[in-house]
Amino acid sequence: MVYVIDTARAPRGTAAEKPLLFATLITLTLSAVFVAMPGVDLAVSRLFYVEGLGFPAGKIEALKTFRAFGQYFPLALIIALVVGLVLKLIYPSRPSLFPPRFTLYFSSLFLLGPALTVNGILKPLFDRPRPRNVVDFGGTDAFVHAWGLGGHYFDDRSFVSGEAAVVACLIPLAFFVPVVWRRSVFVLLCVYAALTALNRIAFGAHFLSDVLIASGLMAMLAIGLAHLIYGRPGVQSCDIKLDAALSAFGHRLHGWRRETVASIVKAVTNRLSFSPALPQPAPSAEAELQG
Helix, strand or coil, rough: CCCCCCHHHCCCCCCCCCCHHHHHHHHHHHHHHHHHHHHHHHHHHHHHCCCCCCCCCHHHHHHHHHHHHHHHHHHHHHHHHHHHHHHHHHHHCCCCCHHHHHHHHHHHHHHHHHHHHHHHHHHHHHCEHHHHHHHHCCCCCCCCCCCCCCCCCCCCCCCCHHHHHHHCCCCCHHHHHCCHHHHHHHHHHHHHHHHHHHHHHHCCCCCHHHHHHHHHHHHHHHHHHHHHHHHHCCCCCCHHHHHHHHHHHHHHHHHHHHHHHHHHHHHHHHHHHHCCCCCCCCCCCHHHHCC
C-alpha cells in the first residue's frame, strides 16, 4: 500500500498543486453560501418531504439497508486496523498486517475527524435541529442555519453529519490501490459518499449543508494528515522505523508479561512455603487406651 502525491509535478494553478488550500477554499465558500442563503437547505429538504407523511424515504427498507452498509463498512476497516495492530504486538517478530503508516493515517483520520471534530466539538457546540424536527417540516423547533448556535438545547442535533464524515474518510483509500485502479476507485468512493449524504437528506436527518460541510472538513483533515505522514521529505523510511518500534514495544510487552507471571508465581510459592502446618486433631481417649 503506497500513498503517492507528487505536488512538484502537478500543473501550476490546479487543485493538485495545493490540495489543502483548494479544499479549505471550497469548504469556506460552501459555508458562506449556506449562511447567506439558508433557504437552500430548506428547499432541498422539501424535495423529500410529504405533507402528513414527513420524510417517507425513511421507511423504505432498501434505503435502510444501504444506510446500515454505510455504517458497517467503515467499522469493518477500523476493526481490521485494530486487529492488525494487536497481532503485531502479539507476534512482534512478524511484519505488520498493514503498513504502519497506513494504520497511523486512518486511525488518526477517524479519531480526529468523526470522533473529535464532529461528535466531540461541532455537535455539542452547534445546537441545530434536524430537518424532521423543524417547524417547516411538521416539527416543533425553529430552523437554524449552518454554523448557527441556535440558542436552545436540542437532544438530536444535525450539524454536521457524522455518517457523511465517516464515509468521506474512506475516500483516501483510493490512493492506496495500484495506480491503474486509482481513478476508478476514487470515483466509486465519491459516488458512494454522495449517495450516503443523499440518503441522510432523504431521511430528514440532515440538511444539505450538514453533509457538504462535513465532507469538506474531512477533506481538509485528510489532506493535512497525508502531508504530515506521507508528503514530507525523508518520510519514506517511516514504515520501517514504525514497524521496528512496534516490534520493540511488542517484545517489551512480552517481557513485562513474563516478569509479571514470574513474580506472581514466586509470590504464591513463597506464601505456600511459609504457611504454618495444618494443626493435627488431638488423639481420642479410646486411641490413647489402645496405644
